[in-house]
Amino acid sequence: MSSLHRRSAWKLWLSGSGGAILIAAILYASTYPSSLYAGGDGKSEQKSDTSVSNPVKAQKLSGEDLYTIHCSRCHSQRYPKEWTPGQWKTLMMHMRVRANLPADQAREILKYMQEQSGN
């Protein structure tokens, strides 16, 4: 085969809604300017807020609500005092990528965990 088979496979993939939506999403997302991951650092948070014109209104749920919503989907909740604010910053970057969390929601969760960490 198999150019015929290969063409049919490409056609199957590209004609599927999944592929089209993914490509559209990538193109759409890449048009926004770079912003720092504002992980609890006020300076970088400010940069992020001012440099991105968010096309969708940021949600209004509290960091605690978002922590309950997202973290308990996959594992038992971790206690804020388990890590320092700086470690939470690193962990939330990891979890934002791994669980594909919206950036603004990840920031709210991070802010909540850092406030409650008490370290």
Place this chain on the structure above:
Amino acid sequence: MRNYSLTIRVLAACSLISLCLPLRTIAEVSDEDFAKLKAMVEDLNTQVQTLKTTHEEDQATIEKLQQKVGRTEETAADAKQEATAATAAATAAAQATPAPSNATHDFMVVGDAEVQFGQVIHPNQHAAFTLADFAPIFLFRTADNVLFETGFDVTLSNNAPNGTGYATNIDLSFATLDYMYNDYLTAMLGQLLLPLGTYNERGAGWLNKFPDDPLSRQVLPENGAGIELRGAFPLGQEGQSLTYALFGVNGPSSVDTSSSANQLDLFGNVGVQSNGVQGNLHEHPAGGGRIGWFYPWKPNYDVELGISGEFGPWDNAQTSLWYAAVADAAVHISPFAEIKGEYMNTWVQSGDMGTIQPRGWWIQGGYKLAGLNLDVPFVSNIELVARYDTVKDGLLEGVGTGTDRISGGFVYYITNTLWFEGDYEWLHSYGPNALPSQAYIFQMSYGF
């Protein structure tokens, strides 16, 4: 004349008295005694003067001490005020938000570890500790938008097939450099956990509520070397979001370079080429992606749906394609109940058997007994779990292998990260690679 005589008589009497009195005094106090008395009076006078001087000095001292006491009281009052203010400030500081770390670099280790004990009941085997697994994840943050993360699986398995005693394996599960370009786009480079369904990325040992993986996951690759773009868009105000992931990886390959169906190697298009050089066995990578929709209607009540897929050539001649489609779903109803599952179908174009379809699906439910509000010790720490999974290798009946499995088990939450798990499995398996029909496994899991 009468008054004159009276005067004379009074004068005479007084003269008489005056003559008599000195004589009597002289008779009672001598000069010596007088001198003594005089000296005594002078001593007393001196002492009185001394006492007076001492008293005046004491008065002055008392005044000074009173002044000092006054100043001390003022100082004490000031100190009390300062202490009160300091206490209030300390309390306020303790209640205030801790200053976030301004360090631009951070390194930390998380991960999980497991130990298993199990037995195949039918056909009967001896029970044994069958697995020890240490799976650290190293995270290195080099900036606010750059993270390097890598995960290893170090396993110790008994009954090494080609050696004595045991075997130790070290696998690189993933190693990626993550660059967060903006809020909606993150680029990942390296060895990726492939987003085919959600189990790969969210099913690490201590997260899975069963000691073993769903059988159907074996028709899909776990990871691949390449690049991935991913991100999420919030929808509305209630935490809803749309997520995407798009990747290109080396993809599957052929063990012996041919397109024979049983030579498919899902785990890497890298090996020793015919010219002896290490590299891609064929030049075409594989590509794929996932889109997902997450909708929470309130905390602990949510649904997530996703579709994903991958495709690419797999034999060295690049004449045969491998592709996969996966659908995943997860529902949480209260903090105590969840249901999740995946369906996966793959197509393997082969030179000897045409197109075969290795496929399977699994569904799993769990309920935490804390939801019953029973006042019984230990019971609230238990979650009951059940799973059904099935897999077929796609070959014709009589040649192919398939397995259906029903599993029932529990998770006992010793802490939020230390779990004791166990399950009993009933299997119906057929074909040349059929599995045993009954087994149990216990596992201690720790997430750190």
